[in-house]
Amino acid sequence: MDIIHEDAVVIQPLNNDWYQNKVAAMDMLRLDLIHPVISGNKWFKLKYNLQQAKVKGYDSIITFGGGFSNHLVAAAAAAKEYGYKITAIVRGKYDVLTPTLKDCIELGMELIFVTKQEYANKENPEWLQTITDTKNKLVIPEGGANEWGRLGAQDITRYILEGYTDVCVSVGSGTTLIGLRNALPASVNVTGFVPMKEGNYLLDEIMTHLPGKSKRVKLFDYWHFGGFGKWNSELIDFMNEFHKKHEIPLDIIYTSKMMYGVKELLSGERPYFNDGARVLCIHTGGLQGNISVKGKLEY
């Protein structure tokens, strides 16, 4: 069960003048290329969840997200592709729909809006039953953050060639990072970049899924640019420059902040990566979200 284009995934070297011989190699794994809507890591987190719907004989799915959630659009597109009905419980009430939510509706997703306070009950099955009938429906948590999501994220390592010493990835729930850490050789360092204020609290939650593997996981939450979904002209300029140099479009929420962080980690007196490091940065997709900054980006 795979609707993604495996052949479309490439490992693209970044120009050496960008990392200035401070490491032995720096490449990007282009998961953004696998599908125009179900892009990046979201497909991997969804695939075994969808398989569960099939195994259980369900024809409907319920999932959760906010108005800018890449997970919601990816889930809507994947459900459509596989012929499942899908309902999203959306966090917050919107007078004007976001472009993301409009896309979800266009893809056939039913949206049920609840207040932020109500949404806090999202993991309570009894509450959910009061919102929508859950009988014979597969419930996928926000961001695909469950054991099937973590298992699917492990499959990303199929595309990671041997020889990398470091893997860098953006972190939202940490599901992707957990899958990667669990499937990569123990010797590889995994560095996560959290694009939100004080996101380091996620480390404890992540570690509960990585028993005995705490050594080579590091999270950075410095490069949040004011908080989740926030940005400034410096970040926009960085994205435009990055695109000019590498012809790689980054997204405004996750991968731009990660690459900004990677660049910062390369500078300074005591570089974070070893001289001989071979670094692979994972492009987790999310490009649909750039519609919120359309006109500012030169791509």
Ligand SMILES: *Cc1c(COP(=O)(O)O)cnc(C)c1O
């Ligand atoms: C959702 C998302 C992430 C975060 O993934 P988690 O598995 O929740 O940590 C990272 N990058 C992009 C582009 C995303 O859309």
